[in-house]
Amino acid sequence: MNRLFFLDLLSTIADRGREILDISTTGGSGGTKTIEQLCRDLLSGRGEATGTALAREVAQAWAALPPERHLDFFTTLVQAYSPDPEAVTKAAQAYTSAPDHQALARLGQVVEPPRQELIRRINMAPGGTATVVSMRAALGRLLRDHPELKVVDADFQHLLSSWFNRGFLVLRSVNWNTPASILEKLIAYEAVHEIQGWEDLRRRLAPDRRCFAFFHPAMSDEPLIFVEVALVHKLSDNVGDILSDAVDEAAARSASTAIFYSISNCQEGLRGISFGNFLIKQVVEELSREMPSLRTFATLSPIPGFMGWLKEQAEGKEPLFPSEEARLLLEATSQRGWHADADKAEALRMPLLRAAARYLAKARRGDMPRDPVARFHLGNGARLEQLNWMANTSPKGLKESAGMMVNYAYRLPEIERNHEALLTEGRIITSRSVRTLAAA
Amino acid sequence: MNRLFFLDLLSTIADRGREILDISTTGGSGGTKTIEQLCRDLLSGRGEATGTALAREVAQAWAALPPERHLDFFTTLVQAYSPDPEAVTKAAQAYTSAPDHQALARLGQVVEPPRQELIRRINMAPGGTATVVSMRAALGRLLRDHPELKVVDADFQHLLSSWFNRGFLVLRSVNWNTPASILEKLIAYEAVHEIQGWEDLRRRLAPDRRCFAFFHPAMSDEPLIFVEVALVHKLSDNVGDILSDAVDEAAARSASTAIFYSISNCQEGLRGISFGNFLIKQVVEELSREMPSLRTFATLSPIPGFMGWLKEQAEGKEPLFPSEEARLLLEATSQRGWHADADKAEALRMPLLRAAARYLAKARRGDMPRDPVARFHLGNGARLEQLNWMANTSPKGLKESAGMMVNYAYRLPEIERNHEALLTEGRIITSRSVRTLAAA
């Protein structure tokens, strides 16, 4: 691989910061055309002729479009850029009467909404990919109230999934040498444990921490997703330790364990396109290479659905757990400050851990784990490793999961086996300790 | 734009040259699986779990596959990864009976061949994009004898068109500071005027020449298409001048005219995906910026279809030109060495120029210019500028076009207008001199 040339090659894009020639190829549009008119031009012959110039105008028009005009724009995409029902009907009938390659190909052509080609052409603009992602973010905000736009969203998602294929993504270590313009985005996007300004950020990037993000070459200013990692000496059972101030210099040199304590998606416009799966596995590879002392890779994760499930148990809805005991646990944990009362807490410790183990190891939605975080990590091939008492006593932690957290462990040689066991046999792979708790 | 970070970001990919950890996540495959089996795994649940590892195995299996096995592989892609006819029929019927969004969406899903998703997953491998392009190159070699593979080719082309969208391409100046590993590819790929080794290449990259190429970030070692430009003082009427040895230092500083004398596509696997259009226009922009003295941007192009057309005229097939005169011209130019006989040549000069002007300005295939090179440049919005006598007296030049060549001129402010005139009114825009010749 030609690293040298590659760097230079790509600086070409980046150098475009210099003033771009204002080339008046598009004649009299002069800002007087609406974005809808520009889109029509772009998809017509004019778009073919003038290359990226019209695409740039659409991108500029989008950037200038006030949010209250968004609905109009997307409605136009539904009304003017959907497949032609007559043509589809005709092609469908042709296929049913003679299902050959030609008929299939024809059918394939007419069912593809013309707005897909429109989106591909918008992408040709300088910064076009960011424009497309931004359009989908805006679209997402309208979907709930305007479900008729879902067909447009499907087209955006289809193209963006293809363009943000894993093969085009770049994993990058983010650290204190990273430009401030990127770092400030970490502060903005961190979704799990909020970053309190630059000093907090600096601690998150200290020698006993790591941060990795995926980037796309066509949107190099914007992280797509990032994960924060703590290098420690044993499986973390407490998020407070991780967020504390003291840098562990020894861990920076010879940690045995890497804890993935926060994963944040950054781009609203890319929701539904999954990067986390790839990110964790590649970061495991990267860290293995960088620090051979690492033996264990695990998350320290919340259990967001536990208390909700416990309520259902109390109501006897899904009988994985004695409803009477569930009721008692609910009542005990509903008392303000219960966790600070050592005796009370100690009395509740084993029953709650047992309940949580049962929830995580047995409760399902369909064939998959019921808890959404469990579903993500176990579906990725992780193992349900360890339950942690009093791991997150923030109000949110207490409310969601009675302060408990869980570690999911990623072991590269087991990932496929675990994943297969879950998918084909429905088995959730757990450590002995969790198994014991769940069975108790 | 954050040039700095972008460079570093991308060096991450490039640094992968270092040894990649051999992570045995895929268990016992150990090279004993065929590429077909690996593809099946990749598209199944196993592929989801093990991320890019299986994709890498497919890429390696492809690299090791002997050419005589290619047909098997692509045949499998036809047989095992085409849409399910039953499902398509069912969805087609459902749509015709109730043509709503759901039915349309369902129809769209079932008509997409599963091999598209397979190709998307192969792309996830390190170097996956190059693998996909290489597959399509191999496929292309089989198409003529195996037209049933065209449906597979259509899927490759569909995805590659999307992935090699103009918005993802990077224009790069190629010069004597470019790595040798890239430069040797220019020597290999130059299709118009062969490069005779490194010394010839150095002359093509001398100060009075420019060379630009498009690259894709996921295939940064490989130019996709490149154009060679000569900086000169007036519209070149002769390719010999351009290929000569003498460097014009004055032109290097203050040329008035940039001649695009050679455009070469490099990737067989990307045939049918058009880059030339974008390339020329962006190079015009780049050069305008770099060298404000440039006033004229034009090609010096062959006229590959002229003599064939003249034969048809002689046969009276397409009466744009008196058949008798055509016959005389054909006969005269069929004599060996006619062009070296000054008197003969002079006698033929005007008649042949008039014939060529008529051919270029009037002959059609459908509504478009009949000559393929004319079709490309005029379709891009260039103007038919000047006919050149004795411009290429190589055997090929004499045989194709009686030694004549033509300049197509690109003027940014006129490109759209010219293109529209051609597309909507069928008008070929020409200079006055060509118009006069064609009318004579």
Place this chain on the structure above:
Amino acid sequence: MNRLFFLDLLSTIADRGREILDISTTGGSGGTKTIEQLCRDLLSGRGEATGTALAREVAQAWAALPPERHLDFFTTLVQAYSPDPEAVTKAAQAYTSAPDHQALARLGQVVEPPRQELIRRINMAPGGTATVVSMRAALGRLLRDHPELKVVDADFQHLLSSWFNRGFLVLRSVNWNTPASILEKLIAYEAVHEIQGWEDLRRRLAPDRRCFAFFHPAMSDEPLIFVEVALVHKLSDNVGDILSDAVDEAAARSASTAIFYSISNCQEGLRGISFGNFLIKQVVEELSREMPSLRTFATLSPIPGFMGWLKEQAEGKEPLFPSEEARLLLEATSQRGWHADADKAEALRMPLLRAAARYLAKARRGDMPRDPVARFHLGNGARLEQLNWMANTSPKGLKESAGMMVNYAYRLPEIERNHEALLTEGRIITSRSVRTLAAA
């Protein structure tokens, strides 16, 4: 210039971040040797053999040396690494008796202190240049109490002046895309108008501001000196405007004037080596190129010596100004809040401006301007351009210069002429307005 290769070339140094092999070439030193012993080894034959390994040990020993041992170390450099008086005497006598080339060369050799060669060898260590600069910074702190160390300081300065020759420095724009690790140094080093954390820094790097710094390739993490520039529409007469929050987007696009409002040296160890002169001129060139709308380049500078001079005038010491008027002005400006009283301030305006003009345009130290800031800029070829009333009403501004500030203007075509006029004729070049004030 081969930009591409250059980048890669230099990344080689930078990649040294990866762990450096611990090569035990230096045998049993094992941390038991003092820095003095290591220096002796380094200057002996051992140093020649083991290349940079011993230099690295010296650098490490220096980094670990407690400040209270610094004096010992530098004292050793005086005592053990000074020229040999006997040898110098002998060579001096030889020269006086026969002043030929050989005698001169011999004399040159023996008068060069051996510690210069020691410092050159320390510089061979990875990070050696930073070590040498750090040594001189420490030395600087001892000089006042230990004037006998000045001879050592002279050697450090001699070598560092040569190594930080303008030809080796790199000018860099510093902006919001610069790594946080560099940006935090701006916060630390800003000496004129303190930067109040990251938000203030961001404002200093907003689109209507510029910041440039000099770096040295062997110390690429450390700015040497930086200048902050405000892009504005007219000669700034007020530092408050520059430090205010509102970003002037119009100025970012089409400013007529660039104000150099703060220049800060960063490296204590490089004091006495002048960069400011080169920095300003090169930034003028850079900005001219980037923004052709710029017509005026000027500082907005304090007048640190004005009130001190006015006191001397009041005492009749240096009769450039009537002592009686000086006394009145001193008394008026010694009243708390005088500047906030519109009537009082107005009454004092013209007399104080006249006094300041006379101070700047006429007061001398030797043949040079008496004010140290004036000395720097006028010595660089700037012109004394404009006096500004109520330009800096901070306590410091009032105390030093009754709230006045001054613009020095840099005009490339005049720089040499102005400089020559000052140096050869002792003339201070002023604008008409300042001249009028000074003469009044």
Place this chain on the structure above:
Amino acid sequence: MNRLFFLDLLSTIADRGREILDISTTGGSGGTKTIEQLCRDLLSGRGEATGTALAREVAQAWAALPPERHLDFFTTLVQAYSPDPEAVTKAAQAYTSAPDHQALARLGQVVEPPRQELIRRINMAPGGTATVVSMRAALGRLLRDHPELKVVDADFQHLLSSWFNRGFLVLRSVNWNTPASILEKLIAYEAVHEIQGWEDLRRRLAPDRRCFAFFHPAMSDEPLIFVEVALVHKLSDNVGDILSDAVDEAAARSASTAIFYSISNCQEGLRGISFGNFLIKQVVEELSREMPSLRTFATLSPIPGFMGWLKEQAEGKEPLFPSEEARLLLEATSQRGWHADADKAEALRMPLLRAAARYLAKARRGDMPRDPVARFHLGNGARLEQLNWMANTSPKGLKESAGMMVNYAYRLPEIERNHEALLTEGRIITSRSVRTLAAA
């Protein structure tokens, strides 16, 4: 180390390729001034004012100076920029009468030739370092006929030694991804085994070869010195194997031995400034890191002085070897084609190897090895490892050393010990096999 920023930082220099503003700060010089006049200006006050502009003019004047004017220029440097004899005499007398710090400092100032400051100022020009190196190269060509210029050469060497201090050099791998503009310099500069064009070069950069060069940031287009390395499976005893065409893929992956088969200095202007010592050691470190399978690092070196020494032995001059035997060997090897006659060659094998062993292990110039190549490598701490029969049967190889070559081995842990043994005790460290031969 902040790699990211460093890269960008340095691209700033490199970007200077773009046209530099012609800033007419130096008034009417307009090319009418001689280089001698420009130098005078540069060293005067004018030089201070106009920063690097005058230095640039001197650099341009040097580039345009015809070689026949070089002698004038350097003669001016002797006559007009030498120390003032009167001032030196006065300072020398002052010192002898009162040898204190002040007197010493004063003496140091006056003995430094003013041309050193002139050279420092020339270095400030863009490309100034290359100008200074080029001046010294030209000077070197004049020294033999004009020994009076040696004092000027000493000043150039003094400054260049300091500027090309090991701490400022960058080691770079050179390979097929290196820009053609650098690679062509390898072809030009290879001094040991000529490179026969691009194909030969490509073989020298094949996977079983390595090439490393030192560069200086201020002259990044120019290698200073480079070494070519062959990766092989055992100590090479034959240069033909190394220069052969067949690439050893196994060696590329798992060589046990790295053979340094060619070291070439590139810059005539840097002669006498030693880089080879550092280069070999750092390359040993680099390769150890890259390829842990490497156990042995050795040269395959010529023995340039052997036959000359043998002649002296024959004349009984330096009695390390029986003069009668020396005469016989000389006579036998003076017969054309002796080495191709198997019987003759076999008969001569042991006597010649013994003679060569004795030459290398015992013959001296002063306390150092007599053979110049031996002096270099043994002085660097290498060990005299193995003598090779029929290792280089080229005419030159036969003439210099009867076709024999020698390996010097570099073992990092022994380097210092070997060096010390040579320097302090005069012992040449040899392998047992060489010792046995030498003693026989």
